[in-house]
Amino acid sequence: MSVIEKLIRFHKFDLDEKRRVLRDLEEQEARVQQAIDSLDQEIQSEQSFSRGQADFAPYYGGYASRSKSRREALEGELAKAHEQVEAAREIVTQAFEELKKYEITKDQQDHREYLEQERQNQIELDEVALTAHQRKGSVS
Secondary structure, eight states: OOHHHHHHHHHHHHHHHHHHHHHHHHHHHHHHHHHHHHHHHHHHHHHHHHHHOTTTHHHHHHHHHHHHHHHHHHHHHHHHHHHHHHHHHHHHHHHHHHHHHHHHHHHHHHHHHHHHHHHHHHHHHHHHHHHHHHHHHHHO
């Protein structure tokens, strides 16, 4: 295995690891968003219940303030998770670009080797043809 192939293999592994980290961060962001959505549904349900039960209406204010604090905390967590996802996406993009550089270099190297092999084959064929021509000319 050549050095360039080892570098490609390393960078593929590195890219896969960075993609896993990105996926984990995206899942974390989705969980926080789900928690916010669940909290919103819970708040709506509590509002409906409090409107229907006059005895519980005075207690809704305390619940609402705690829910508001929880939602603000979740929104802060969501913003942080979003920033981490965006940073991880940038890292994945950079890792992909780095891998592509090595793959393009390998392709160019393979193409040069192919052209050199074809050139050598053509030289051999020319020599065979020249030898055959010389033998044909000396036999007559």
